[in-house]
Amino acid sequence: MGEVAEKESVTLEDLKKKMADFAKERNWDQFHSPRNLLLALVGEVGELSEIFQWKGEVPKGCPDWEEEEKVHLGEELSDVLLYLVRLSDMCGVDLGKAALRKIELNAIKYPVQASKGSSNKYNNSKNKNKEMQMTLTEGSNISTTESA
Incomplete structure (x- = not known):
């Protein structure tokens, strides 16, 4: 060690x-x-x-x-x-890649302009929209595992 x-x-x-x-x-x-x-x-x-x-x-x-x-x-x-x-x-699961992907998804879920200084969950935000929900539901082009 x-x-x-x-x-x-x-x-x-x-x-x-x-x-x-x-x-x-x-x-x-x-x-x-x-x-x-x-x-x-x-x-x-x-x-x-x-x-x-x-x-x-x-x-x-x-x-x-x-x-x-x-x-x-x-x-x-x-x-x-x-x-x-x-x-x-x-x-x-490649934990590092999964964590980076999750941070990117959270950036979509909690955009700065709608989230700054607020502890509200994304589904309580007044500024949520269907596009954001679709992006999260369908996933993104960010891969969690390496291609073989």
């Missing part, structure tokens, strides 16, 4: 490979079905939620938190990320 920890940044591909190697070394592939990984992910999201459960609203950067709490937060966020990366790998 040392070489990844020393890198400036880590890619989803780095994490995917690390998780695949980790599971293979332990003969855990047999347990890593999409269903099992999803349930493990949900459990980790629950553990992450517990950290915030009684804190009320938390300001950006968690300025009032002890260092130990921030370390624990990082561990739980990492568990969620790692299970998500492993689940996407086992389902054959």
